[in-house]
Amino acid sequence: MLLISCPYCGPRDEHEFAYGHEAHIARPTLEQQQTMSDAEWADYLFMRKNPKGVHFERWVHSRGCRQWFNVARHTVTHEIVKVYKMGEPAPKLEQK
Amino acid sequence: MANAYARRSALQHFGLTAAAAKGDVAGADLLIGEAAHRTIVNIRGDGGDAFKAAVRSVTGAELPVTPNTTAAAGDFRILWLGPTEWWVVSANVDSAKLADDLRQAFNGQHAAVIDVSESRTVINVSGPSARDVLARGCSLDLHPRVFGPGQCAQTGLTKANILLDQVSDNPSYDIYILKSFADYLWQWFWLVGRDFKFAIRAH
Numbered sequence A: 001m002l003l004i005s006c007p008y009c010g011p012r013d014e015h016e017f018a019y020g021h022e023a024h025i026a027r028p029t030l031e032q033q034q035t036m037s038d039a040e041w042a043d044y045l046f047m048r049k050n051p052k053g054v055h056f057e058r059w060v061h062s063r064g065c066r067q068w069f070n071v072a073r074h075t076v077t078h079e080i081v082k083v084y085k086m087g088e089p090a091p092k093l094e095q096k
Numbered sequence B: 001m002a003n004a005y006a007r008r009s010a011l012q013h014f015g016l017t018a019a020a021a022k023g024d025v026a027g028a029d030l031l032i033g034e035a036a037h038r039t040i041v042n043i044r045g046d047g048g049d050a051f052k053a054a055v056r057s058v059t060g061a062e063l064p065v066t067p068n069t070t071a072a073a074g075d076f077r078i079l080w081l082g083p084t085e086w087w088v089v090s091a092n093v094d095s096a097k098l099a100d101d102l103r104q105a106f107n108g109q110h111a112a113v114i115d116v117s118e119s120r121t122v123i124n125v126s127g128p129s130a131r132d133v134l135a136r137g138c139s140l141d142l143h144p145r146v147f148g149p150g151q152c153a154q155t156g157l158t159k160a161n162i163l164l165d166q167v168s169d170n171p172s173y174d175i176y177i178l179k180s181f182a183d184y185l186w187q188w189f190w191l192v193g194r195d196f197k198f199a200i201r202a203h
């Protein structure tokens, strides 16, 4: 069981949260959409990093304050390296 | 709001008034009861100065902007739910009137007022063993150095989603629960309460 620190509510049990998959995937702008190939669409829609290491992902405090935020989590050790708010850039981390 | 004559509390079928009359309230270390028909009005907005002023003009209370805190004044209590969301609750002010007053106070602002009184009931748990009972189904640390009066939290209690509001340091907790889950949660308290000296208190 993970102990996740909601940026608003502080540390809460994992079962209060829902997982929102990889963070920082920007939707193509309307302008980009005019000229995007199928391969580029497929990349946006389906291709994910799936790293063995630190993964930047979204979580929502669904049983609490219902806010979305970002988590940098190590996919092997489950260590939560950093929690940061929506809209903030991914933190630069030392490679583990 | 439902007409008063048609209103049934979510736990009425347990015969709580009769059970309360039979219980040993003085000898109990755990008291549970239903505080039914509470007025609950959900308000949304940016929490800025104009929003705060509108809330103050209706309730007399200062909007709590620190996460998971509450404010109280007169008949009203305000509970923080999220950075842009609060509940204004009251035991005796009519919900339709409160919603109307808030709507008027927010006039011209980007805000929302929704009367959600009929969605939930309140189970009050108090007494020296209240913390021990909650610890059996809730992962929050309720130790007085961490959680006390003036704080609230939305969390899970034995798989049900609740809002927990500590109303005094007896301790006494108001647990807001969806009416459809109230029967389940009451039976859980009934089951767990057998390990304590518990009595039902009429509200």
Ligand SMILES: [Zn+2]
Binding pocket: A006, A007, A008, A009, A010, A061, A064, A065, A066, A067
């Ligand atoms: Zn939260």
